[in-house]
Amino acid sequence: MNGYNFAYLDEQTKRMIRRALLKAVAIPGYQVPFGGREMPMPYGWGTGGVQLTASILGADDILKVIDQGADDTTNAVSIRHFFQRVAGVETTTATTAADVIQTRHRIPETPLRSGQILVFQVPIPEPLRFIEPSEQETRLMHALEEYGVMHVKLYEDIARYGHIATTYAYPVKVDGRYVMDPSPIPKFDNPKLDGNPALMLFGAGREKRLYAIPPHTRVESLDFEDHPFEIQRWEHSCALCGSDRSYLDEVITDDKGGRMFVCSDTDYCQTRRGEVA
Amino acid sequence: MTMEKGTVTQHRGASSAAWPGLADPAHDSQRLFRQILGAMSEPGTLTTLAVPAPPQAAPSDALGAALWGVILTLCDLETRVWIAADLDSPPLREALTFHTGARITDDPANADFALLTHESFDPQTPFALGSDTYPDRGTTLLVAVERLANAEPWILSGPGIETIRALDIGDSPGCRALMDRLAANRASFPRGLDMIFGCGARLAAVPRSTRADSREVN
Numbered sequence A: 001m002n003g004y005n006f007a008y009l010d011e012q013t014k015r016m017i018r019r020a021l022l023k024a025v026a027i028p029g030y031q032v033p034f035g036g037r038e039m040p041m042p043y044g045w046g047t048g049g050v051q052l053t054a055s056i057l058g059a060d061d062i063l064k065v066i067d068q069g070a071d072d073t074t075n076a077v078s079i080r081h082f083f084q085r086v087a088g089v090e091t092t093t094a095t096t097a098a099d100v101i102q103t104r105h106r107i108p109e110t111p112l113r114s115g116q117i118l119v120f121q122v123p124i125p126e127p128l129r130f131i132e133p134s135e136q137e138t139r140l141m142h143a144l145e146e147y148g149v150m151h152v153k154l155y156e157d158i159a160r161y162g163h164i165a166t167t168y169a170y171p172v173k174v175d176g177r178y179v180m181d182p183s184p185i186p187k188f189d190n191p192k193l194d195g196n197p198a199l200m201l202f203g204a205g206r207e208k209r210l211y212a213i214p215p216h217t218r219v220e221s222l223d224f225e226d227h228p229f230e231i232q233r234w235e236h237s238c239a240l241c242g243s244d245r246s247y248l249d250e251v252i253t254d255d256k257g258g259r260m261f262v263c264s265d266t267d268y269c270q271t272r273r274g275e276v277a
Numbered sequence B: 001m002t003m004e005k006g007t008v009t010q011h012r013g014a015s016s017a018a019w020p021g022l023a024d025p026a027h028d029s030q031r032l033f034r035q036i037l038g039a040m041s042e043p044g045t046l047t048t049l050a051v052p053a054p055p056q057a058a059p060s061d062a063l064g065a066a067l068w069g070v071i072l073t074l075c076d077l078e079t080r081v082w083i084a085a086d087l088d089s090p091p092l093r094e095a096l097t098f099h100t101g102a103r104i105t106d107d108p109a110n111a112d113f114a115l116l117t118h119e120s121f122d123p124q125t126p127f128a129l130g131s132d133t134y135p136d137r138g139t140t141l142l143v144a145v146e147r148l149a150n151a152e153p154w155i156l157s158g159p160g161i162e163t164i165r166a167l168d169i170g171d172s173p174g175c176r177a178l179m180d181r182l183a184a185n186r187a188s189f190p191r192g193l194d195m196i197f198g199c200g201a202r203l204a205a206v207p208r209s210t211r212a213d214s215r216e217v218n
Helices: A011-026 A047-056 A074-087 A135-143 A148-161 A187-193 A266-276 B002-012 B025-041 B065-074 B090-100 B173-188
Strands: A062-067 A100-104 A117-121 A172-174 A178-180 A199-204 A209-213 A219-221 A248-252 A259-263 B080-083 B103-105 B113-117 B140-144 B149-157 B165-168 B194-199 B202-206 B211-214
Touching (some): A011 A047, A011 A199, A011 B065, A011 B194, A047 A074, A047 A100, A047 A117, A047 A199, A047 A209, A047 B025, A062 A074, A062 A266, A074 A100, A187 A219, A199 B025, A259 A266, B025 B065, B065 B113, B065 B140, B065 B202, B080 B090, B090 B103
Parallel strands (some): A100 A117, A117 A199, B080 B103, B080 B113, B140 B194
Antiparallel strands (some): A172 A178, A172 A219, A199 A209, B149 B165, B194 B202
């Protein structure tokens, strides 16, 4: 595309983000501040993820973009088109074929492999923000590893509902040190963070923070001995592909109470249906 | 661009002209960065950077192509670089300034990147370790080492390593001191030093999150 550098961002910005990414990888789970740029899309549309993707993407990479697991929703389609225009890269919907996957709020069902990079779009990177509004304080709490308040928050769920009611953006501890917000992925996806062979990068555009989980890193979801971490379960299987182990979306089909459950990961669902057919 | 380069090197003499830049800055630096990112996220893995080597003249011949590639990829006018005495030379300074615009500093505590060799590594050099609240504000060491191989004595584990990975950077006292310094990173975590090792065109990285143990001690 004429008039723009490869992948939209100028080289100076890319270098700044690349240096921050190396520090993020060196200190897993720590939020590195970076000089976030204004992107040609509003905050909340994945500007953090887009800047990370633009800084790592190469002309030979194959890019996949998903929004809540789907390749064909507005956010995914617009970001995919963005990189097709400004970087001219090949895109795919197949998880297995992608080198870089930018995601909004899901981890693909198909296991990732070594060498792949998963880029998360993050709205609020600070897991302690709803407990402590001051950035200075939360930074100090991370420095002192003062995370007891996070357990209090989870305990309040138990006191009120009898179980931990947090279902997404479920806090994790990375390599036994930093408590980290895994972005608003369903807690169903939390176990996939642990020991994943792919590199996982997180970018928050409005808050101008990025962080990382290197491959094969220990990632634990916070819990209690008597209330261990549990993922969501469904009584249904996917109405389209029959999977009983994927994350399901409930779809209302009429105004008489009709509903069906389908996979949120469209590539996984379509691949399974292709295999069955 | 080529015109500009020619003009500048004429003014500065032939010494720094021999230091190559990246032929295609946007795509070459992307490719190199992905290799460096891969090395940093899987500590101890060896990768070979396809970059033109710096001139084979003392004292700068010790730097090697891989570390020169790291400099070209990561340094710019926002970064401060500290150079150890055994690598320091007017041509290197000129080439660094010419190709990257990086500022050269005499204060290791103020440096984003430090260039050194295993021979000039001194554990007492006060490089920046970052603070407890901003551990990212630390110096990244770019160190030319004796050799790079996935062999004992050093056993690495931690993030980026599925079980364990062996790394050998050499037998010199400096190489030993480097690995001892990396092993000490755990005690000060999240403050610490991240190191990128170069040997010719080969490169490996060991960030502060890695646990490094010596087989010989055990």
